[in-house]
């Protein structure tokens with residue numbers, strides 16, 4: 494499937510199945526919606542957070558049904574690997590041999606049995622109905638039998654049976670208990686330097702539904718005013734942040750967002766962008782700023798608004814034309830010029846005072862916001878990413894003036910993408926750059942470790958796991 498096709502698919506609602514039995518009228522809109530989104534995730538690499546809200550709107554599913562559909566979709570997608578291990582233990586054939594639609598039904602049913610208070614008979618009967626509608630009556634008996642087996646034990650009993658021994662394989666044990674792929678749990682452990690209580694806290698925080706964070710656009714509205722009109726709370730660290738409770742629904746229609754006063758943005762993203770504008774420069778000049786990987790524009794909005802307040806101008810570079818269009822749209826009215834270009838050689842004149850490189854990355858730090866993502870990523874994704882990150886960082890350094898600072902940001906704690914990329918760049922640019930202790934530019938943020946880099950964490954800071962390093966050109 495081409496990237497373009499995949500992109501289009503992600504924005505489309507799940508297509509009705511062309512063959513197979515006709516669907517009877519929908520009696521159970523919440524479960525039907527959850528099932529259809531799970532089908533779109535497995536069949537077409539769709540994103541739950543794009544497909545579900547659209548589908549709820551189209552089918553006019555609201556209130557309790559919408560809440561149930563959201564809980565079932567996100568919960569099932571997030572726990573997929575754990576659910577698959579349990580389902581596999583109830584089968585007399587390999588999991589791969591189970592029809593994909595039936596497997597999605599089994600996942601949805603198992604999630605209800607193991608992680609909700611829905612009565613077992615309702616979870617089993619409703620799932621068997623969905624599987625029958627989708628795949629035919631011949632598989633209803635099979636689905637019923639598997640779900641009955643799943644229901645014989647609760648989650649803890651299944652984990653006691655299936656999880657690796659915590660003494661000999663602590664990472665494997667925690668990975669299964671918190672429904673993470675082992676390689677991701679290992680990446681977290683290596684970054685934290687811990688395989689015990691802190692790793693567990695990090696994985697559990699990564700498995701919980703996050704609060705919604707808003708950015709109060711500087712110069713438009715204060716965080717206090719935004720908190721008052723949204724009934725939210727002023728964020729603990731970002732001067733522009735507001736927190737809304739986890740599970741706050743679709744915000745596109747909310748007044749401050751419609752009026753362009755606020756955008757949805759994780760507090761960690763706000764902190765790194767603010768830090769990039771605060772880090773001390775040496776030598777004269779602080780008016781040319783560059784965002785070298787800007788799409789879809791979240792940080793460019795904040796940088797652009799702060800540039801406007803301080804008399805600076807921002808160039809925003811983005812390789813993908815459709816993402817560059819998004820940057821243009823969200824930064825309208827700000828002193829921002831958008832360039833569709835490859836950041837490795839964008840054709841811009843060097844001499845920037847500040848560069849933010851928010852590099853393409855594995856995104857392991859924002860898995861809690863994208864429920865299906867953890868089961869889709871592969872360790873083999875990392876080498877290509879670190880190569881690109883290193884090349885973009887080399888370009889950022891070339892584009893700086895002497896005394897200027899590049900702020901390197903990735904939304905992942907994976908050491909290859911964080912400290913690995915930075916130490917490689919420092920080695921290649923020996924005598925050209927010096928590392929700045931980034932912690933100083935995160936005032937009031939606790940638990941930042943020994944520096945000089947900053948790694949934010951959901952369990953410590955309530956933010957995505959953003960990494961930030963700063964290099965000054967000598």
Ligand SMILES: C[S@@+](CC[C@H](N)C(=O)[O-])C[C@H]1O[C@@H](n2cnc3c(N)ncnc32)[C@H](O)[C@@H]1O
Pocket residue numbers: 762785786787788789790791792793810811812813816834835836837851852853854
């Ligand atoms: C992590 S995202 C940036 C997020 C953005 N800063 C924000 O806050 O909304 C990385 C972006 O880099 C873009 N990108 C990938 N390769 C690039 C390249 N060689 N040059 C410029 N941009 C690139 C991707 O299309 C993506 O939009």
